[in-house]
Amino acid sequence: MKKTITTTTVLLICTIAVAQTKLSLLDGTRYNVKEYTFFNDNSSSIEVKLEKNNGKLKTKYVDLNDIWSIGDSILYVPTQEGEYSVEDMRSVVLGKQTGKDEFKAWWACAGGFVVGAGSMFYFGAYKSQPILSLAVPIVYATGISFTRPTKKGIMKRHPEHSDNEYFVYGYQSIGRRKIMINTIIGTLGGIVVGGVTSLALKSSGTIYISRP
Numbered sequence: 001m002k003k004t005i006t007t008t009t010v011l012l013i014c015t016i017a018v019a020q021t022k023l024s025l026l027d028g029t030r031y032n033v034k035e036y037t038f039f040n041d042n043s044s045s046i047e048v049k050l051e052k053n054n055g056k057l058k059t060k061y062v063d064l065n066d067i068w069s070i071g072d073s074i075l076y077v078p079t080q081e082g083e084y085s086v087e088d089m090r091s092v093v094l095g096k097q098t099g100k101d102e103f104k105a106w107w108a109c110a111g112g113f114v115v116g117a118g119s120m121f122y123f124g125a126y127k128s129q130p131i132l133s134l135a136v137p138i139v140y141a142t143g144i145s146f147t148r149p150t151k152k153g154i155m156k157r158h159p160e161h162s163d164n165e166y167f168v169y170g171y172q173s174i175g176r177r178k179i180m181i182n183t184i185i186g187t188l189g190g191i192v193v194g195g196v197t198s199l200a201l202k203s204s205g206t207i208y209i210s211r212p
Contacts, residue, residue, distance in 0.1 A: 020032060020033070020034055020051075021033050021036070021070060021071040022069075022070075022071060023036065023048060023062070023067070023069075023070050024067070024068045024069045024070075024093065024097070025062070025066050025067055025068060026066055026067070026068050026076065026089070026092075026093060026096075027066070027096060028093060028095075028096025028097045028099065028100045028170065028174055029100070030097065031048065031050055031060075032050065032051065033048045033049065033050060033070075034049045034050065034051045034057055035048070035049040035057070036048040036049070036070065044063060044064055044065070045061045045062055045063050045064060046061070046062055046064060046067075047059060047060075047061055048060050048061075048062055068089070068093045074086060074090075076089055084166070088166045089166075091161075091164050091166035091167045091170065092166045092167070092169060092170040093170060094167055094170065095161075095164075095166065095167040095168060095169060095170025095171040095172075095173075095174070096170040096171070096173065096174045097170075098158070098167075098170075098171055099149070099170065099171040099172075099173075099174030099175050099178075100174055102157070103149060103171070103174065103175045103178055104178070105175065105178045105179045105182045106182065108144060108147075108178070108179045108180075108182035108183045108186065109182040109183070109185055109186035109189075110186060111144070111183070111186065112137070112140070112141060112144070112182070112183040112184065112185065112186025112187035112188075112189075112190060113186040113187070113189050113190035113193075114186075114190065115136065115137050115140045115187060115190060116137045116186065116187040116188065116189065116190020116191040116192075116193075116194060117190035117191070117193050117194035117197075118190070118194070119132075119133045119134075119136040119137050119190075119191070119194065120133050120190070120191055120193075120194025120195045120197075120198055121194050121197070121198060123136060124194070124195065124198050125198035125201060125202065134191070137187045137190065137191055138187075140183075140187065141183050141184055141187045144179060144180070144183045145176075145179070145180040145183065146176075147176065147179050148172045148173075148175050148176035148179065149171060149172055149175035149176075151168050151172075154167075154168055154171050154172070155168075
């Protein structure tokens with residue numbers, strides 16, 4: 001949800017915080033911030049400095065509308081009718097953070113790879129139907145993109161949120177995104193590997209025998 005944060009809300013007076021703190025975004029992303037700066041020119045973003053593994057600082061600009069909280073301070077403010085209340089958004093963000101931490105969906109990557117490679121072998125090399133060899137993985141990836149973690153599965157992991165539909169929504173939105181991305185990555189990888197292998201087999205003179 002988008003919002004507008006006024007100068008009175010976050011005290012945009014060129015404030016510079018130096019202590020290490022946690023920056024949480026509405027999409028469930030979290031950063032350990034070494035420094036962050038609010039400007040006094042009605043800027044729509046803040047400057048944050050993230051500490052890299054080598055100890056150096058990396059500068060990043062974050063849109064204020066994308067921020068849930070900095071440290072213990074909640075920056076999210078619903079300003080339009082229909083937006084989540086602060087408490088409801090807290091549950092949504094918690095669900096997204098939890099989904100980011102624990103939902104991996106490696107099966108989606110593996111399944112996409114098998115379908116992509118198998119299609120290239122079977123329809124591309126064996127059946128000599130190149131259009132179909134690409135169409136099948138695309139249809140598969142499109143269908144899987146609508147898949148998301150089940151509410152039953154989420155409640156089994158987190159019974160303390162059994163009555164919290166906002167937590168479930170946040171978790172499922174992240175889960176669906178991970179499934180979609182992993183499926184696309186796996187499918188593309190399978191198409192590339194299957195296509196290259198099929199071409200190599202053909203160039204080596206391998207003969208495919210069709211059974212009646």
